[in-house]
Amino acid sequence: MKYAVLFIAMICLLSGCAGDREKNVVAFGDSNTRGSNWDYRDYPKAQQWVNILNTAERGHLSIVNAGIGGQTTEDARLRFQSDVLDRKPEYLFIMFGTNDAGILTKNKPRVSKERFKENLTYFINESRKHGIKPVLMTCIPIIEGNGTHHLFYYSRYKASAFKTKGGARKWHNSYNGITRQVAKNLKVPLVDNWKHFIRADGGKDTDEALIQSGLIDPSGNHMTPKGARIVYEGIKNGRVLER
Numbered sequence: 001m002k003y004a005v006l007f008i009a010m011i012c013l014l015s016g017c018a019g020d021r022e023k024n025v026v027a028f029g030d031s032n033t034r035g036s037n038w039d040y041r042d043y044p045k046a047q048q049w050v051n052i053l054n055t056a057e058r059g060h061l062s063i064v065n066a067g068i069g070g071q072t073t074e075d076a077r078l079r080f081q082s083d084v085l086d087r088k089p090e091y092l093f094i095m096f097g098t099n100d101a102g103i104l105t106k107n108k109p110r111v112s113k114e115r116f117k118e119n120l121t122y123f124i125n126e127s128r129k130h131g132i133k134p135v136l137m138t139c140i141p142i143i144e145g146n147g148t149h150h151l152f153y154y155s156r157y158k159a160s161a162f163k164t165k166g167g168a169r170k171w172h173n174s175y176n177g178i179t180r181q182v183a184k185n186l187k188v189p190l191v192d193n194w195k196h197f198i199r200a201d202g203g204k205d206t207d208e209a210l211i212q213s214g215l216i217d218p219s220g221n222h223m224t225p226k227g228a229r230i231v232y233e234g235i236k237n238g239r240v241l242e243r
Helices: 002-015 049-056 073-078 113-130 159-165 168-185 195-200 208-213 225-238
Strands: 022-027 060-069 091-095 103-105 134-135
Touching: 049 060, 049 113, 049 225, 073 113, 091 113, 113 134, 113 168, 159 168, 195 208, 195 225
Parallel strands: 022 060, 022 091, 091 134
Antiparallel strands: none
16 A cells, blocks of 8 residues: 555656646736726737736746726725635735825825725735735836826826825835835735836936836826836746745
């Protein structure tokens, strides 16, 4: 009997059944995870960052896209059980902040920085309780624009709301600062999309450089297929799914 078990184990090893099994992953975020702009920009679906990763890691990873456009961490918290915990993934990408930082009325963000931090911490702690390994991701830079021609961020959000905050781009990156700090404090792998995009634009961190980079679409806060490739490379080069 002992030899039979050993023989079966050897066959299994040689045939690859003891190798890496396919790991389930959930990508949890807003429109830049969902790829909400892909339809009306007519971008190829295969070039969304979730799909690039899924294709590149076929046989190793199986990724569910649980991004919903326009959502904040507060919205996402309401669906965390059904969209993440119930799926029982081994890894979880978490990318929020763009909508949390948006200022629409009374010069207040949709989600305060304090609550944003609480929500990220909740996602991480709950994930770990269920044996899920979280990976945090920062949001992409904002192209502010000048509010004309229906282009870029200030064509939809009031520039005046961000004036005392150093502009929309700086304000949004302050939310990324919270994401970075949470990642550091809780020892969570981080994909710093913001820094990767700025590096790709030559490190200039200006509207002109970001426009010329081709990483961000005319909305000013959604990535293009070229930008999606930067996100994928950040995941791959950071080896965040190997920690």
